[in-house]
Amino acid sequence: MIKAADRRGSLLCLVLVFLLIAGAAGLALAHSAVLWCYVEKGRVFVEAFFMGGEKIRGGKIIVVDAAGNKLLEGTTDKEGLFDFDPPIRDDMTVVLRLDQGHGTDFTISKEDFREKNE
DSSP: OOOOHHHHHHHHHHHHHHHHHHHHHHHHTTTOOEEEEEEEEEEEEEEHHHHHHHHHHHHHEOOOOOOOEEEEEEEOOSEEEEOOOOOOOSSSEEEEEESSSSSEEEEOOOGGGGGGGO
């Protein structure tokens, strides 16, 4: 027969394990990188931040064409921002790389370069 104290101890251990797993998942999610890019008047604007809202400072930005050829590179500023005049107005991918080996990318299509009045 299991004593009530043993059941409470087992339940407490289960709750603690659940909280540890949930906390670790939340921490990982909070540090997932997000990259947002948009084109305005032919210029590409990049915003990089973590899911928790913290700006990504010093994130390495690499821009490649559809064939994977590097077009340019740079670094996000203290606000997690980077912008550039694209050397081509065609499909490209903006890649964010972080020191920890993490990163993400964002694809811009040639349609994004078309003015809304065209």
